[in-house]
Amino acid sequence: MSKNTAGISGFFSPGENPEESFEPEISLMYRNEDGPFELYECAGRGRKTVLKAIRLQDRDNPLYNEMLRKEYEIGRSLNHPNIREYYSMREFPGLGMCVEMEWIDARTLEEVLEHCHHDSRYCDAVASQLLDAVRILHLKQVVHRDLKPSNILVTRKGNNVKVIDFSLSDTDSHLILKGNAGTLMYASPEQISCSESDYLSDIYSLGVILSRMSSRRRYRKVAWKCMRTDPKERFASVAELKEELFRPSRMPWFAASVLIAIIVLSAFILVRSSDSQPVTTETTQNAEPGTPASLELPETEKCSSERAAGSEFEESAKHSVPEANETEEVVDSQDIDNLFREATDLFL
Numbered sequence: 001m002s003k004n005t006a007g008i009s010g011f012f013s014p015g016e017n018p019e020e021s022f023e024p025e026i027s028l029m030y031r032n033e034d035g036p037f038e039l040y041e042c043a044g045r046g047r048k049t050v051l052k053a054i055r056l057q058d059r060d061n062p063l064y065n066e067m068l069r070k071e072y073e074i075g076r077s078l079n080h081p082n083i084r085e086y087y088s089m090r091e092f093p094g095l096g097m098c099v100e101m102e103w104i105d106a107r108t109l110e111e112v113l114e115h116c117h118h119d120s121r122y123c124d125a126v127a128s129q130l131l132d133a134v135r136i137l138h139l140k141q142v143v144h145r146d147l148k149p150s151n152i153l154v155t156r157k158g159n160n161v162k163v164i165d166f167s168l169s170d171t172d173s174h175l176i177l178k179g180n181a182g183t184l185m186y187a188s189p190e191q192i193s194c195s196e197s198d199y200l201s202d203i204y205s206l207g208v209i210l211s212r213m214s215s216r217r218r219y220r221k222v223a224w225k226c227m228r229t230d231p232k233e234r235f236a237s238v239a240e241l242k243e244e245l246f247r248p249s250r251m252p253w254f255a256a257s258v259l260i261a262i263i264v265l266s267a268f269i270l271v272r273s274s275d276s277q278p279v280t281t282e283t284t285q286n287a288e289p290g291t292p293a294s295l296e297l298p299e300t301e302k303c304s305s306e307r308a309a310g311s312e313f314e315e316s317a318k319h320s321v322p323e324a325n326e327t328e329e330v331v332d333s334q335d336i337d338n339l340f341r342e343a344t345d346l347f348l
Contacts, residue, residue: 026051026092036064037167040095041103048103049087053095065097066176067167072099073174074142074166082133084153084164104162106153109209113149116213123214126154127245129161134206135238137163138199141172145197147205148186149212189229200231203241207234210245218245 024044031038036058040051052071054064068089075086085102092098109126116123130152137144144151146168153162168181180191188204190197207226210219222245228234235241 050101050103051092051098053098059096068099070174070177071167074169074171078140080133080136082129082161084162104153106155109149109152109154112154113212126161127213131238131242133163134202138238143170143199144202145169146182147202148183200234203234
């Protein structure tokens with residue numbers, strides 16, 4: 001590379017540069033036989049997007065067309081890294097009117113729940129981003145109304161949360177489709193009973209989700225308050241919920257550190273002691289059937305027995321005692337981290 005071009009930005013290799021096609025490649029991603037919408041992957045104009053369309057037999061239904069339009073208007077008004085982006089709403093050949101959205105390489109929260117249980121840091125990071133996203137929704141006067149693990153994505157690169165699917169959402173400014181909606185397992189009592197619902201219904205749904213993400217004490221405590229039957233007894237806002245979930249210990253830091261260290265040390269000693277093997281001798285191994293191992297021989301017989309064993313007994317004892325290093329096991333750092341977090345929960 002010459003000195004004249006050393007400071008110029010560019011590709012290191014030409015790679016493939018196919019001619020741009022104005023005809024996008026569209027393939028079916030998801031179809032729900034019980035629902036009116038379908039998702040398609042669209043590859044064109046140099047990137048991938050997701051198209052949400054109404055299935056063929058329902059395209060003339062005004063209700064579903066209004067649902068699609070309302071979802072686009074709500075999604076387009078949101079702008080946050082933990083919320084799926086909405087680009088446009090336009091006609092696509094063969095699909096009719098579609099909403100074009102951000103394509104996300106991710107897994108659903110449902111698929112990573114087990115990982116959340118085993119990795120507390122991962123769980124906390126996902127929960128924090130989820131609460132940030134829902135907080136923005138409420139600041140925009142949007143109630144999601146269908147928060148559940150399948151509507152929460154976690155990207156494969158970076159583990160970033162993306163809240164999706166606003167087909168059942170509502171805002172103060174919309175005058176249509178105001179009836180209660182949601183998924184039974186995550187819906188609040190007021191949603192199910194068709195009473196008046198608002199952002200406190202989303203907080204109820206978050207409680208159900210948090211209870212599935214972790215069994216730690218702080219998560220159980222927060223989820224329990226979120227899921228109160230009376231909306232007035234729940235957290236007043238997502239900000240208050242998050243503050244409680246990640247609130248530091250009330251105990252002075254020095255005392256908390258000492259107590260945590262004692263708990264971890266005790267757990268470590270317990271692991272070591274449970275793995276150690278007792279020393280066995282030929283005397284107990286060769287005991288007659290029906291003779292208790294703790295039964296002692298008369299003094300004279302004991303002495304003669306010991307002399308008869310002689311050096312063979314000593315040699316056997318040497319081989320029966322395991323080396324100290326043989327019983328040691330490496331303690332997983334993740335287990336220690338979880339112990340620290342469990343101990344910290346005790347002070348909340």
